[in-house]
Amino acid sequence: MSWRTGRAYVAPAPAEKKVLGICERISDGRVLHLVKMWLQAAVEETTESGQVVRTTRNKDEGRGTPQGGVASPLLANLYMRRFVLGWKVGGHEQQLDAHIVNYADDFVICCKPGRADQAMQAMRKMMGQLKLTVNEKKTRQCSLPDGTFTFLGFTFGRQVSWRTGRAYVAPAPAEKKVLGICERISEETSRSMRWRSVSEQVQRLNQILMGWGNYFRLGYVTGAWRVVQQHTCRRLRRWLRDKHGQRRGIRAFLDQRLYHEYGLVKLTERVVRIPLWA
Secondary structure, eight states: OOTTTOOOOOOOOOOSSOOTTTTTTOOOHHHHHHHHHHHHOOEEEEOTTSOEEEEOHHHHHSOOOOTTOTTHHHHHHHHHHHHHHHHHHTTHHHHHTOEEEEETTEEEEEOOTTOHHHHHHHHHHHHHHTTOOOOTTTOOOOOTTTSOEEETTEEEEEEEOTTTOOEEEEEEEOHHHHHHHHHHHHHHTSGGGTTSOHHHHHHHHHHHHHHHHHHSOBSSOHHHHHHHHHHHHHHHHHHHHHHHTOOTTOOOSOHHHHHHTSOOOOHHHHOOOBOSOO
């Protein structure tokens, strides 16, 4: 019987062992069988000693999915939908004025001061009912604006406007993400990449900058953009000198020339920031 329309129909039988949260959402027995095979498929893992072993964690322990498995996002969304709906139907959202923001299996519960303990207890109880294990290393309480937390690559906390000096709470690109993009740019501009033409190199850097900048364009991004932009100019300048065999110290590739003559993207001119308040 369809859970949407209530209409009865004939369909292949589901997997032998039901997985909580899946059979209630998926009625196609062929899909359920495919999910079951994904969960029971053996994978290769490398131990700390370097030995490569084949393991079937789901079959041996009766739980879990292979790290990086293609079915993980599907299953995460199915389970988290039950959690999010249960949070609302169970009255936690209204009673505690606590709202869940999630992406796949990563989530944040936003609530007013003094209600974090109750929200944490309710969350743990529901996770236990869903047979899910809370990652204790990543789970903690945070009070804004004094504290900070990172979610989906953004660090949320107190920021200070460089124009007015006014403090406010806003997201900013996490330090790890800024360092990550700088490392990637360094790799793309290493001496081993001198085989590229100048136009190909600039095009490649522009693709990286635009992709990163279009994601990190919410909140306080000015400082992070400046760091990434300066690093890109510095690395491209060094790459051009190496490619043309010029000595360091020759000021032949100033920033303005990189922008206007070579076509390097300038984030502040090409990426439109998303305002925090409409």
